[in-house]
Amino acid sequence: MSTPIALVDCNNFYASCERVFDPRLRGKPIVVLSNNDGCVIARSNEAKALGIAMGEPWHLCKERIKTRELIVRSSNYTLYGDMSARVMEVLSHFTPLLEVYSIDEAFLGLAGFENRLEGHTQSLRAKTQQWTGIPVSVGIGPTKTLAKVANRTAKKTPACNGLCILMEQEAQTKALAAIELEDIWGIARRTAEKLKALGIRDPLQLRQSDPKVIRRSFGVVLERLVLELRGIPCHGLELAPPPKQSICVSRSFGRPVTTLSELSEALSAYIERAAEKLRRNGLAAGYVTVFLHTNRFRPEEPQYSPSAGLALPVATADTASLLRSGNEILRVLYKPGFRYKKAGIILLDLIPQAETQGALWGSPDTPERQSLLSAIDTINRRHGRRTVQFAASGVQRGWQMRSDQKSPNYTTSWSALIAAG
DNA sequence: TCTGGGGTCCTAGGACCC
C-alpha cells in the first residue's frame, strides 16, 4: 500500500475563528467580508444554508438576504494568522511529515500509521477542536489529489463524521463518481469546458483517459492530475516552505480614482507596506512591477489595465529607492481620462538581503559610477540578472563585487569588469 | 453606489549564447 497522505482542512476557517472569540456566534449564520466589505469570503454552515455563495458581492447579498439573524464581520487577518499557527502546532504533534499548504489546510504524511488511520485521525480531530476551538475535516488518500477528493467527501457527507479514507480503488471510484470535474483540485471552469468539449465529461472518464493524450492537449499539469487520480503520486510533501518568489501589495479603491497624484499617494502606501514585508522576510528585490486597473465590472466604461516593470541596478529593500522606482513606472503608465479602480506593486527577483551589502543609490552620480552600472548591466544581461551581486562597502574606497555560482568569470577587478562589459 | 488580495506554475516565442 502506498503511503497515506491526509489533507486536514479547517471547517469554515474565518467564521470558526470569529466564533472562538465570540461564543455567542455559535449556531448562527455568519459571513466574513473582504477588504472594503466588498464580497463574502467565508460562511458558517448556517450562512451556506441561507444560499449565500462564496465570493458573492456583499451589496447584492444584503439586498437578497433579509434575515436579521445574519451576523457580518469584516476580516481580521492578524487573528486568522494567529489561529492558523495554533492549529498547525497541534497537527505537528501527530506526524513529523507536515506541509502547511495554506492558512487553513495542511498535508500530513501518515507513514507508519497505515494500520490505525481512523483512530489516529479521529484523535487528531478531537485534539485540534479541544485545544484551538477550530473544527477540522480530514481526507486521506494515496496522493494529494485523492486526499483533496476525500476531504471534500468528508465535508459533504454527514455519515463520514468528518473523516473519509480513500486508500482503496473501490472507494476512490465511488467518491469520484459522486463529484463533478470542477470539484477536482486543479480543474476550474476553463479546463472543465475544454475537457467536456473533448468528450471527457466526469472524473471517472478523466481518470481513464490517456495521460499522454491529455499532456498534448492540456500540458503537464493535467497529465500529472490524471496520474494522481489513478493513485500515482506526482506531488510530494513540501516539508519546508519554498522561498518566496514575489511580494505583492494591491487594493481596490472604494471609489474610482482619476488623478495621478491620488494614484501616487495610494501606490506609495502600498510600496511602503511591500518594503516592510521584504525586510520582515530578510529579502531584497531586484525588479519592480506596477499595475493599474479600471473597473472590470463596468464594460461600458473605457478599460485600461497597464503594467510595467523595471530592473533595479541593485537589489534593495530600501523604501525610498522602491518609492522612486515605483512612482517612475506609475508616471509612464498613467493616462488621464480613465477611472482607475485598483492599483498594485509586485516585487520580484527576491534575494536574501545578506547578499546585498550596500547600494549604489547613495553614491555620487559620477561618470565612473555610470560606466560601472552599465558594465554590470551588460554582464547581467548576458549571464542572467543575478550573476553579479553588487556590493558597495559604502565608506570604503573602491567597490567590491561578488558573484554567485552562475557566474562563469569571477573577478574582483573593476577594470576587467568594464572591459568585459 | 456597491464586486478581495496574494500567490504559483506553465506555455510560447524571440533573443542570445555556446
Add this chain to the structure above:
DNA sequence: TCTGGGGTCCTAGGACCC
C-alpha cells in the same frame, strides 16, 4: 566562415488556488 542543435533568459498571458 557556415550550420545546426540545445540550452537559458525574458516577457506576456493564461489558468488555477486559497
